[in-house]
Amino acid sequence: MAKVKLTPELLKEIYYYMALSRALDDRMWILNRQGRAPVVYSANGHEATQVGAAMALNRGEDWIVPYYRDLAMVIAYGETPREVMLHLLGRADDPNSGGRQMPAHWGLKRRHIMTTGSVVATQDVHAAGLALASKVLKDGRVSLASFGEGSTSQGEFHEALNFASVHKLPVIFLNENNGYAISVPARKQMAIMDVAARAQGYGIPGVIVDGNDPIKVYEVTQEAAERARRGEGPTLIEAKTYRFVPHSSDDDDRAYRSREEVAEWKKRDPVITFEKRLIDEKVMTQDELKAMQQRIKDEVNDATDFAEKAPLPDPSTLGRYVYAE
Amino acid sequence: MAVMSYLEAIRETLRQELRRDSRIIIYGEDVGVRGGVFRVTEGLQKEFGEDRVIDSPLAEAAIVGTAIGAAINGLRPIPEIQFADFIFPAINQIVEEAARIRYRSNGEFGVPLVIRAPFGGGVHGALYHSQSVEAFFAHVPGLKVVIPGTPYDAKGLLASAVEDEDPVLYFEHKAAYRSLKGEVPEERYLIPIGKADLKRSGKDVSIITYGLMVSYALKAAETLEKEGISVEILDLRSIRPLDVEMILDTARKTGKVLVVHEDNLTGGVGGEISALIAEHALFDLDAPIRRLAGPDVPAMPYSPPLEHAFMITSDKITEAARDLAKF
Amino acid sequence: MAQRELLSGLPVDWQKLKTMYYYMVLSRKLDERMWILNRQGKASFVISCQGQEGAQVGVALAMDPSVDWITPYYRDLAVVLVFGMTPREVMLGFLAKRDDPSSGGRQMPAHYGHRAKHIMTGSSPVTTQVAHAAGLALTMKLRGLPGIAASFLGEGSTSQGEFHESLNFAAVHKLPLIVVVENNGYAISVPQIHQMAVVNVADKASGYGIPGVVVQGSDPLAVYEATMAARERALRGEGPTLIEAKTYRYTPHSSDDDDKTYRSRGELMREKADDPIVVFRNWLMTQKQWDDQQENTLLKKVREVVDDATDYAEQAPYPDPSTLMDHVYYSPRA
Ligand SMILES: Cc1ncc(C[n+]2csc(CCOP(=O)(O)OP(=O)(O)O)c2C)c(N)n1
Ligand SMILES: Cc1ncc(C[n+]2csc(CCOP(=O)(O)OP(=O)(O)O)c2C)c(N)n1
Ligand SMILES: [Mg+2]
Ligand SMILES: [Mg+2]
Numbered sequence: 014m015a016k017v018k019l020t021p022e023l024l025k026e027i028y029y030y031m032a033l034s035r036a037l038d039d040r041m042w043i044l045n046r047q048g049r050a051p052v053v054y055s056a057n058g059h060e061a062t063q064v065g066a067a068m069a070l071n072r073g074e075d076w077i078v079p080y081y082r083d084l085a086m087v088i089a090y091g092e093t094p095r096e097v098m099l100h101l102l103g104r105a106d107d108p109n110s111g112g113r114q115m116p117a118h119w120g121l122k123r124r125h126i127m128t129t130g131s132v133v134a135t136q137d138v139h140a141a142g143l144a145l146a147s148k149v150l151k152d153g154r155v156s157l158a159s160f161g162e163g164s165t166s167q168g169e170f171h172e173a174l175n176f177a178s179v180h181k182l183p184v185i186f187l188n189e190n191n192g193y194a195i196s197v198p199a200r201k202q203m204a205i206m207d208v209a210a211r212a213q214g215y216g217i218p219g220v221i222v223d224g225n226d227p228i229k230v231y232e233v234t235q236e237a238a239e240r241a242r243r244g245e246g247p248t249l250i251e252a253k254t255y256r257f258v259p260h261s262s263d264d265d266d267r268a269y270r271s272r273e274e275v276a277e278w279k280k281r282d283p284v285i286t287f288e289k290r291l292i293d294e295k296v297m298t299q300d301e302l303k304a305m306q307q308r309i310k311d312e313v314n315d316a317t318d319f320a321e322k323a324p325l326p327d328p329s330t331l332g333r334y335v336y337a338e
Numbered sequence: 339m340a341v342m343s344y345l346e347a348i349r350e351t352l353r354q355e356l357r358r359d360s361r362i363i364i365y366g367e368d369v370g371v372r373g374g375v376f377r378v379t380e381g382l383q384k385e386f387g388e389d390r391v392i393d394s395p396l397a398e399a400a401i402v403g404t405a406i407g408a409a410i411n412g413l414r415p416i417p418e419i420q421f422a423d424f425i426f427p428a429i430n431q432i433v434e435e436a437a438r439i440r441y442r443s444n445g446e447f448g449v450p451l452v453i454r455a456p457f458g459g460g461v462h463g464a465l466y467h468s469q470s471v472e473a474f475f476a477h478v479p480g481l482k483v484v485i486p487g488t489p490y491d492a493k494g495l496l497a498s499a500v501e502d503e504d505p506v507l508y509f510e511h512k513a514a515y516r517s518l519k520g521e522v523p524e525e526r527y528l529i530p531i532g533k534a535d536l537k538r539s540g541k542d543v544s545i546i547t548y549g550l551m552v553s554y555a556l557k558a559a560e561t562l563e564k565e566g567i568s569v570e571i572l573d574l575r576s577i578r579p580l581d582v583e584m585i586l587d588t589a590r591k592t593g594k595v596l597v598v599h600e601d602n603l604t605g606g607v608g609g610e611i612s613a614l615i616a617e618h619a620l621f622d623l624d625a626p627i628r629r630l631a632g633p634d635v636p637a638m639p640y641s642p643p644l645e646h647a648f649m650i651t652s653d654k655i656t657e658a659a660r661d662l663a664k665f
Numbered sequence: 666m667a668q669r670e671l672l673s674g675l676p677v678d679w680q681k682l683k684t685m686y687y688y689m690v691l692s693r694k695l696d697e698r699m700w701i702l703n704r705q706g707k708a709s710f711v712i713s714c715q716g717q718e719g720a721q722v723g724v725a726l727a728m729d730p731s732v733d734w735i736t737p738y739y740r741d742l743a744v745v746l747v748f749g750m751t752p753r754e755v756m757l758g759f760l761a762k763r764d765d766p767s768s769g770g771r772q773m774p775a776h777y778g779h780r781a782k783h784i785m786t787g788s789s790p791v792t793t794q795v796a797h798a799a800g801l802a803l804t805m806k807l808r809g810l811p812g813i814a815a816s817f818l819g820e821g822s823t824s825q826g827e828f829h830e831s832l833n834f835a836a837v838h839k840l841p842l843i844v845v846v847e848n849n850g851y852a853i854s855v856p857q858i859h860q861m862a863v864v865n866v867a868d869k870a871s872g873y874g875i876p877g878v879v880v881q882g883s884d885p886l887a888v889y890e891a892t893m894a895a896r897e898r899a900l901r902g903e904g905p906t907l908i909e910a911k912t913y914r915y916t917p918h919s920s921d922d923d924d925k926t927y928r929s930r931g932e933l934m935r936e937k938a939d940d941p942i943v944v945f946r947n948w949l950m951t952q953k954q955w956d957d958q959q960e961n962t963l964l965k966k967v968r969e970v971v972d973d974a975t976d977y978a979e980q981a982p983y984p985d986p987s988t989l990m991d992h993v994y995y996s997p998r999a
Binding site (some may be wrong): 030063076078107108109111112113114118120121122127128130132135137138140141142143144145146147148149150152154156168169172175176177180199295333334335336337 | 438
């Protein structure tokens with residue numbers, strides 16, 4: 014960590030978003046188990062990857078095209094806890110979709126978070142397209158698409174990387190490799206150890222990074238962004254990480270992975286280990302930490318209350334926005 | 339006013355649009371140096387450069403998917419699918435993404451995109467270079483589907499498609515490219531999407547159709563006129579949205595409706611039109627609605643006798659309309 | 666190839682090499698005849714194998730048509746001939762006659778298919794056949810059948826998602842599959858540099874954890890050897906191999922194309938200097954395995970075969986229009 018020139022403010026901010034994401038995530042599961050939120054998709058375990066990557070971009074200016082796991086990424090990108098909760102609870106003022114999409118289908122134009130659907134890997138191609146426009150318009154923006162390792166089996170992953178590499182587009186492909194696509198382990202998904210190995214087929218750098226270390230992810234993302242801005246084309250980043258919870262609130266992961274495996278990974282819980290590093294390296298005092306955690310708790314409570322009180326969409330709006338209005 | 343082929347009308351409109359709006363880019367397979375396999379984009383790369391007329395890799399999902407991203411980041415892409423038959427690798431991007439992005443984001447994001455694709459048969463193109471694919475897309479709210487039947491309409495509809503804030507599929511009949519000619523004004527004009535056009539007035543039978551079939555129907559109407567049968571022809575121009583009002587008007591006027599399309603019969607546009615008329619104008623009819631459409635085989639065969647057996651011709655239209663007039 | 670010694674480690678079977686040469690010449694001559702028929706207005710469409718015969722014959726002769734299956738693409742005339750499709754059958758398909766075994770005249774020419782000869786029916790949308798071949802190979806693996814499947818495509822077609830999905834699937838399941846990319850440098854007008862950011866298609870293999878092999882398509886022996894090795898690997902249960910044969914096409918993309926708009930005549934002439942047929946013939950001659958007399962005999966024989974196939978197909982009947990609606994769904998075969 015020492016070799017990167019990161020200000021204490023930035024380190025604290027990284028921690029803040031990671032911890033905020035975890036707290037929001039935990040709350041969502043509670044709401045789900047209480048029957049107040051129909052479904053939850055978690056970032057739980059991926060926070061370091063997501064926040065590390067987001068902070069390395071020009072937030073709100075560069076485009077991100079996230080996937081359903083990217084709660085930590087989108088809040089680091091400027092989506093507020095209230096907005097997240099409005100989305101979870103399908104409220105009228107959900108800025109992601111006005112309550113139309115399932116939770117975790119992000120999209121926030123104000124912050125240049127591209128709208129996303131459920132069909133995996135479509136976003137890879139969109140990121141290449143956003144970057145194509147940036148290249149033509151010379152707007153200096155970089156685009157980042159994120160996706161799971163299972164989704165790299167999709168043809169659109171291949172088409173996106175190929176297109177982007179041929180046209181040297183300013184785009185970053187961030188793979189959050191958590192070893193599973195729902196129940197399917199990576200070894201049944203691909204015959205290689207590292208997703209990054211696929212980069213070679215496109216003549217672009219493929220970088221492997223410890224996805225539980227936000228600083229390392231920050232570094233490689235920054236490098237990829239610089240490369241993109243220099244006009245040298247895309248980078249494929251593979252962040253090795255783990256999800257600590259089932260695929261979604263509808264899944265039971267005991268069917269396909271052992272409790273021991275989960276426990277082993279939890280020893281490297283990115284939120285806990287980063288917290289410890291900040292204390293150990295005296296970036297933060299215990300008191301500061303406590304204060305921040307309190308603030309997070311308040312924010313989560315506020316967001317929950319706010320969203321629960323917020324109105325549901327009016328059924329008369331069902332037919333709106335099929336076309337431009 | 340210049341007389342142009344259908345193909346030239348499209349090319350000149352693309353040129354005019356590229357000149358008018360620097361956000362427009364064209365891309366697809368072979369559209370650059372080669373000017374497209376049908377020459378529709380000939381000369382455009384030379385005039386507008388490789389950044390705006392782009393030869394893309396051979397990957398339709400990437401073509402449409404990147405066009406979606408590019409549209410959202412401020413360009414107005416006009417991707418070309420080399421043959422409509424090859425649009426299916428991109429159907430995920432068109433139906434799951436482009437069509438629902440506005441709806442799913444509650445109006446926040448929109449995809450101004452025109453996907454051009456040559457379609458249609460009778461050109462010895464066999465099963466994979468002959469298909470009519472409009473019904474697949476006409477089924478999808480969020481998409482618009484237009485099919486011009488004359489060079490004049492080709493220009494006005496393309497300009498409207500480019501201005502539209504939503505994804506528009508613009509299908510061009512391959513057999514129309516060089517066979518259809520007509521006057522096309524130099525200046526830019528718009529033909530509203532969703533507006534049909536009465537190509538001929540008549541009182542005995544209405545033929546409702548679109549695309550290449552319009553010219554076939556016009557020929558049939560001339561033949562029938564000599565027999566004393568007066569035929570009205572409604573050119574839909576837009577398949578989605580349909581011009582319901584004009585469809586009902588012509589049905590009420592003549593009381594006899596023949597719907598013609600080259601696309602397969604079952605689940606085709608003709609079914610929707612028939613249903614609309616049945617729902618809203620049934621008691622104005624003097625005969626059951628008749629559909630003349632491509633047979634229900636998966637696609638058009640190659641061998642001349644089989645291709646001929648598949649194709650709708652003006653003779654077949656004449657016969658069907660004559661039969662209906664006698665009812 | 667002039668420099669190459671004998672086949673490494675393989676006993677030289679001169680008869681097999683002459684068979685190789687025969688099929689190269691036969692496919693070239695059939696192909697040339699197709700263009701003549703096209704120019705005479707007797708056939709509306711041609712798409713060619715010319716220039717790629719070395720690669721095609723090299724692969725096909727290393728396979729065993731009695732147990733292996735292929736999913737060829739439209740350029741693979743030489744492949745299907747080796748697999749047992751007869752010149753008459755080829756011409757029936759070319760002229761869209763009723764007895765065309767590929768499709769009964771329904772498909773465009775060069776959309777090969779022949780159940781008895783283990784040639785899977787193919788379509789026009791590129792690259793779908795690679796997934797089919799992986800499926801054929803899956804069956805072979807699951808049923809313990811002795812063969813392998815091979816799929817053929819152009820380098821442009823590797824940009825399709827299905828290329829990636831199929832190779833990934835085959836690699837994960839270690840399927841007995843060979844994917845042969847006939848890299849002729851162009852996808853219609855689009856040169857390779859606009860198609861991919863790598864020099865070798867074979868570089869893509871590492872993304873699937875499988876071997877990627879580059880061979881000169883003008884050297885059928887090299888292609889043959891690479892295919893033999895890949896086939897043995899597949900039969901040992903070690904999974905697929907990606908073979909890239911560097912080739913060039915001597916004709917326009919098809920009879921509807923005009924290649925002068927995107928490649929120079931100089932380039933074409935340079936590439937033709939490496940004509941697989943000429944190079945191979947010269948090599949056979951330097952090996953004292955071939956002479957002018959044999960050449961003349963062969964050309965005469967090929968000419969007869971091509972003439973016969975043409976006459977036969979020209980006289981053959983077209984499909985009956987009443988069969989238009991047949992075979993949309995299953996019907997018991999007569
Ligand atoms: C095209 C498509 N097929 C199937 C699904 C159902 N599905 C949703 S998530 C998922 C697994 C994705 O795994 P991975 O890409 O590794 O991401 P992770 O959830 O592990 O982060 C599947 C199969 C889908 N959403 N889209
Ligand atoms: C999905 C799809 N898109 C477009 C086409 C039109 N098309 C036919 S062949 C071809 C080029 C193929 O190039 P390559 O794969 O390199 O094979 P080659 O013809 O050079 O042997 C194209 C674009 C098609 N057949 N299928
Ligand atoms: Mg995963
Ligand atoms: Mg090629």
